Amino acid sequence: MNSVSDQITRRHFFGRTAMGLGSAALASLVGREAGANPVAPLFPAKAKRVIWLFQSGAPSQMDLFDYKPRLTEFHKQELPASIRMGQRLTGMTSGQTSFPVAASKYKFAQYGESGMWLSEMLPYTAGIADEMCLIRSMHTEAINHDPAITFIQTGSQLPGRPSFGSWVDYGLGTTNENLPAFVVMISKGAVKGQGLLARLWGSGFLPSQHQGVKLRGIGDPVLYLTDPQGMDREGRRQMLDGLAELNGLQFADVGDPEITARIAQYELAFRMQTSVPELMDMSGESASTFELYGEDSKKPGTYAANCLLARRLVERGVRFIQLYHRDWDHHGGLPDRMVQQCKETDQASAALVLDLKQRGLLDDTLVIWGGEFGRTVYCQGAITDTTYGRDHHPRCFSLWMAGGGVKRGMVFGETDDYSYNIVRDPVHVHDLQATILNQIGIDHTKLTHRFQGRDFRITDVHGKVVREILG
Numbered sequence: 001m002n003s004v005s006d007q008i009t010r011r012h013f014f015g016r017t018a019m020g021l022g023s024a025a026l027a028s029l030v031g032r033e034a035g036a037n038p039v040a041p042l043f044p045a046k047a048k049r050v051i052w053l054f055q056s057g058a059p060s061q062m063d064l065f066d067y068k069p070r071l072t073e074f075h076k077q078e079l080p081a082s083i084r085m086g087q088r089l090t091g092m093t094s095g096q097t098s099f100p101v102a103a104s105k106y107k108f109a110q111y112g113e114s115g116m117w118l119s120e121m122l123p124y125t126a127g128i129a130d131e132m133c134l135i136r137s138m139h140t141e142a143i144n145h146d147p148a149i150t151f152i153q154t155g156s157q158l159p160g161r162p163s164f165g166s167w168v169d170y171g172l173g174t175t176n177e178n179l180p181a182f183v184v185m186i187s188k189g190a191v192k193g194q195g196l197l198a199r200l201w202g203s204g205f206l207p208s209q210h211q212g213v214k215l216r217g218i219g220d221p222v223l224y225l226t227d228p229q230g231m232d233r234e235g236r237r238q239m240l241d242g243l244a245e246l247n248g249l250q251f252a253d254v255g256d257p258e259i260t261a262r263i264a265q266y267e268l269a270f271r272m273q274t275s276v277p278e279l280m281d282m283s284g285e286s287a288s289t290f291e292l293y294g295e296d297s298k299k300p301g302t303y304a305a306n307c308l309l310a311r312r313l314v315e316r317g318v319r320f321i322q323l324y325h326r327d328w329d330h331h332g333g334l335p336d337r338m339v340q341q342c343k344e345t346d347q348a349s350a351a352l353v354l355d356l357k358q359r360g361l362l363d364d365t366l367v368i369w370g371g372e373f374g375r376t377v378y379c380q381g382a383i384t385d386t387t388y389g390r391d392h393h394p395r396c397f398s399l400w401m402a403g404g405g406v407k408r409g410m411v412f413g414e415t416d417d418y419s420y421n422i423v424r425d426p427v428h429v430h431d432l433q434a435t436i437l438n439q440i441g442i443d444h445t446k447l448t449h450r451f452q453g454r455d456f457r458i459t460d461v462h463g464k465v466v467r468e469i470l471g
Helices: 002-016 018-031 145-154 164-172 233-254 257-280 287-293 303-315 334-358 429-439
Strands: 049-055 108-111 116-119 132-139 182-187 320-325 365-370 374-379 390-393 397-402 410-412 422-424 449-451 454-456
Touching (some): 049 334, 132 422, 132 429, 145 429, 164 182, 164 320, 164 429, 182 303, 257 303, 303 334, 334 365, 365 429, 374 397
Parallel strands (some): 049 365, 182 320
Antiparallel strands (some): 108 116, 132 397, 365 397, 374 390
């Protein structure tokens, strides 16, 4: 009976204060930025925004970034048991009785004043070597794609947690009330590659207004943004005003914060009907810009076009931009498939960094390039003189960052001669997450949300800022 009494009392309280608290909440959400600031920056930020160029499928580190000249000596030899140490294997290679080393078929050279070693497959990335901080000692626990991508994007291998961009939106809010604070774009290689589920940019247990908004390359950039047939702009406005009033009554009755989030999203969608078409209109971009990003940047939905859109979003104050590019999962035919992948991504990735720099935006924009884990030095299946494949390898992988207060022209971390184990300066996924948050002015231990009786954060109870790579 006491529980029922408490509910009745609470219901009456909301009812009596509807015109006060309810109206204030609605006015706050409708009249200003859709993303409130529940957590203010805790110290001055080096970066105002983040662009994450996520390479889904796991690029092979020893074929692109982690130069291992001794692999030519070890080519086709059995990977020593002292190196493998009985470590966990996937189901795809656990049945193999032999683990022959596959040396990279690509040549490496040193680039820039920093002398950074990079693969011949990355000629454009080589041109920004002195802007990059290359981490060669990333590692993770997850050994399969879905849990690994979920882990690096949400801090947990299990689905249901808020994505990184949602945490950033929740922590800092938005700087442009006409566009989302968190935008997602997806492109794919010649092969479709691993699927990407919407929960990777979902808000989890955070209010739903913080979930990422996906921009599409084909059709309407955002689903359901166009007015229904027969409805004009004025009619849409009247409909939303009426809907907001009804939702306001419901909020006053039950006090569910998801109702105010819904109102905010309706209003944002209305404003996006003008802002998104302007964003997607590339007609004002110069010929030199398209030349910088490559011919594919003229084709909506390509990786190059999405990189160019990322720069345009940065200019419009969008705080977190997540690009996914698929088809890095090279279990077989790696040499040929790597050529195609690098052709699709190398020029545009470097162009984005150069474009941001020439516009004075790189210093306060953090750009991240990398996948969910690395690849094995041993061949999956048979190895030949012309081709090889590599399995999943969580023990070490490479990732680069640029801008946003990280050191320029730096290589951090080291692996053994087989690019199999880390021998110096390991960087865990949670360390990466903590470092990114640090650069945008947030202490990762203080960006929390109480859910089911516990304070959650994206780094769980782990993570340390990698201060050695910060300028």
